[in-house]
Amino acid sequence: xxxxxxxxxxxxxxxxxxxxxxxxxxxxxxxxxxxxxxxxxxxxxxxxxxxxxxxxxxxxxxxxxxxxxxxxxxxxxxxxxxxxxxxxxxxxxxxxxxxxxxxxxxxxxxxxxxxxxxxxxxxxxxxxxxxxxxxxxxxxxxxxxxxxxxxxxxxxxxxxx
Amino acid sequence: xxxxxxxxxxxxxxxxxxxxxxxxxxxxxxxxxxxxxxxxxxxxxxxxxxxxxxxxxxxxxxxxxxxxxxxxxxxxxxxxxxxxxxxxxxxxxxxxxxxxxxxxxxxxxxxxxxxxxxxxxxxxxxxxxxxxxxxxxxxxxxxxxxxxxxxxxxxxxxxxxxxxxxxxxxxxxxxxxxxxxxxxxxxxxxxxxxxxxxxxxxxxxxxxxxxxxxxxxxxxxxxxxxxxxxxxxxxxxxxxxxxxxxxxxxxxxxxxxxxxxxxxxxxxxxxxxxxxxxxxxxxxxxxxxxxxxxxxxxxxxxxxxxxxxxxxxxxxxxxxxxxxxxxxxxxxxxxxxxxxxxxxxxxxxxxxxxxxxxxxxxxxxxxxxxxxxxxxxxxxxxxxxxxxxxxxxxxxxxxxxxxxxxxxxxxxxxxxxxxxxxxxxxxxxxxxxxxxxxxxx
Numbered sequence: 162x163x164x165x166x167x168x169x170x171x172x173x174x175x176x177x178x179x180x181x182x183x184x185x186x187x188x189x190x191x192x193x194x195x196x197x198x199x200x201x202x203x204x205x206x207x208x209x210x211x212x213x214x215x216x217x218x219x220x221x222x223x224x225x226x227x228x229x230x231x232x233x234x235x236x237x238x239x240x241x242x243x244x245x246x247x248x249x250x251x252x253x254x255x256x257x258x259x260x261x262x263x264x265x266x267x268x269x270x271x272x273x274x275x276x277x278x279x280x281x282x283x284x285x286x287x288x289x290x291x292x293x294x295x296x297x298x299x300x301x302x303x304x305x306x307x308x309x310x311x312x313x314x315x316x317x318x319x320x321x322x
Numbered sequence: 323x324x325x326x327x328x329x330x331x332x333x334x335x336x337x338x339x340x341x342x343x344x345x346x347x348x349x350x351x352x353x354x355x356x357x358x359x360x361x362x363x364x365x366x367x368x369x370x371x372x373x374x375x376x377x378x379x380x381x382x383x384x385x386x387x388x389x390x391x392x393x394x395x396x397x398x399x400x401x402x403x404x405x406x407x408x409x410x411x412x413x414x415x416x417x418x419x420x421x422x423x424x425x426x427x428x429x430x431x432x433x434x435x436x437x438x439x440x441x442x443x444x445x446x447x448x449x450x451x452x453x454x455x456x457x458x459x460x461x462x463x464x465x466x467x468x469x470x471x472x473x474x475x476x477x478x479x480x481x482x483x484x485x486x487x488x489x490x491x492x493x494x495x496x497x498x499x500x501x502x503x504x505x506x507x508x509x510x511x512x513x514x515x516x517x518x519x520x521x522x523x524x525x526x527x528x529x530x531x532x533x534x535x536x537x538x539x540x541x542x543x544x545x546x547x548x549x550x551x552x553x554x555x556x557x558x559x560x561x562x563x564x565x566x567x568x569x570x571x572x573x574x575x576x577x578x579x580x581x582x583x584x585x586x587x588x589x590x591x592x593x594x595x596x597x598x599x600x601x602x603x604x605x606x607x608x609x610x611x612x613x614x615x616x617x618x619x620x621x622x623x624x625x626x627x628x629x630x631x632x633x634x635x636x637x638x639x640x641x642x643x644x645x646x647x648x649x650x651x652x653x654x655x656x657x658x659x660x661x662x663x664x665x666x667x668x669x670x671x672x673x674x675x676x677x678x679x680x681x682x683x684x685x686x687x688x689x690x691x692x693x694x695x696x697x698x699x700x701x702x703x704x705x706x707x708x709x710x711x712x713x714x715x716x717x718x719x720x721x722x723x724x725x726x727x728x729x730x731x732x733x734x735x736x737x738x739x740x741x742x743x744x745x746x747x748x749x750x751x752x753x754x755x756x757x758x759x760x761x762x763x
Binding site for chain 2: 185186187188190213214215216217219221222233235239242244246265266267269270278288290291292293294295302303307309
């Protein structure tokens with residue numbers, strides 16, 4: 162089963178949700194409209210696609226000069242033995258997208274990490290809280306506007322209030 | 323801000339922290355527990371205690387230099403991280419790797435896998451009270467690491483697998499060392515099976531504890547031995563064969579119910595398969611041909627001569643270049659430029675060699691892949707180790723993201739320990755093989 166068949170099936174099933182299809186290093190990349198992200202992902206999780214594993218999710222900062230953040234999802238289907246890369250662009254001014262919590266269980270931590278590192282808001286996430294850094298951390302470290310080696314202010318000891 | 327656990331806790335229950343400074347939490351995880359006596363009503367994990375900005379650092383390093391940071395991800399099997407990164411870059415650059423280098427890479431991956439599983443099970447067994455198992459397995463790991471040390475020069479921070487190949491050829495006496503490692507590990511696996519497989523204390527703490535269903539394991543994005551313990555035979559080496567894995571014969575062991583015992587047993591059986599693979603690969607690697615050219619010049623003499631005229635003939639090299647002599651490079655490193663470090667013989671004796679050395683290491687030069695993004699993954703000790711790299715055509719990655727297998731595995735911990743006893747945390751957490759370096763990045 163070739164990649165082309167899969168891409169055709171996805172185009173048929175998702176219709177207008179698919180913004181474009183491109184290729185990079187031999188892998189097909191499907192770009193989804195951010196408004197339709199959750200329903201599109203829900204459709205991909207079910208048969209006939211059967212993408213049962215959300216392999217990975219991350220974000221790339223293209224705020225300079227494109228003014229957008231690109232969310233990158235990798236899905237894997239065991240029955241088809243195929244990986245699929247999906248992208249969705251959100252505006253850098255107020256990055257927000259609907260959450261995938263409820264579709265895959267690891268979306269919880271993955272989205273918290275992206276929120277922590279990029280400040281992308283996931284609407285409907287039940288517990289959107291920093292994951293790798295701490296409460297009170299200033300800024301979002303993986304944004305290009307965040308300088309490498311920027312020192313964070315010291316946190317006050319709790320019993321010194 | 324209050325955590326979810328604090329907000330939802332019943333007033334009469336006890337809230338307690340387990341970790342991050344707790345011997346069984348491996349130093350980098352905090353579990354907040356809501357307890358009713360010994361029973362866990364609710365749990366919340368907090369990670370990030372070992373977060374050191376791996377991805378941000380990589381964006382500020384050249385493609386060649388950032389390899390050393392990948393050693394520090396899963397620090398029990400650093401060679402597999404090196405491999406994942408190198409192969410992702412090779413996919414991006416479109417280079418192919420010589421056959422001998424591919425075989426050496428398989429050898430190193432499987433040694434690392436054995437060392438990873440040994441460490442995980444040793445720690446898990448020790449935390450359950452089986453200190454003998456810990457000592458036995460650490461002993462076997464030393465023999466495995468002897469081979470790695472002999473080949474790569476370091477035990478953990480190896481940086482041995484490079485973009486385009488490997489740093490150096492195998493040392494002359496590698497076969498004897500590998501044979502010892504395989505023999506000793508086999509013996510230890512037999513001994514440990516005898517100690518644990520029917521041990522009622524161990525069974526009591528692992529059978530039926532920390533069980534996860536197939537559906538949940540998939541939903542949590544589990545891969546590797548933990549996913550296989552639920553009965554799903556997904557292994558990157560079989561599903562998307564890389565290197566020479568499609569030419570080697572090995573089985574993918576699976577479990578039945580996805581509990582701690584299955585995770586233990588899958589890892590034990592996987593080590594047997596890795597030893598099988600090691601033997602097959604060792605048989606496939608031909609002995610290195612002796613370097614031609616007769617006796618060489620002392621480096622000082624060669625430099626002196628090269629001042630007068632272009633130096634001819636081989637140069638005797640210092641021991642730390644052993645295995646990466648110019649004559650060995652075609653077998654172990656791709657010839658595409660500029661992917662590998664230029665041979666040192668040229669760098670030290672010819673002007674052109676020196677220039678190509680500088681062009682490789684100078685800022686803005688060196689490895690500059692085409693624009694694009696790429697994802698590639700290999701089967702690590704914990705599961706699928708994937709790298710996602712976005713290149714903007716410069717010598718530094720625009721974005722580098724690691725798909726850490728234990729990130730997804732540990733995210734299921736809260737669910738697995740809820741409703742169980744405090745003592746059940748220890749084997750459950752132990753069998754997951756949490757590695758702080760790749761979890762927190």
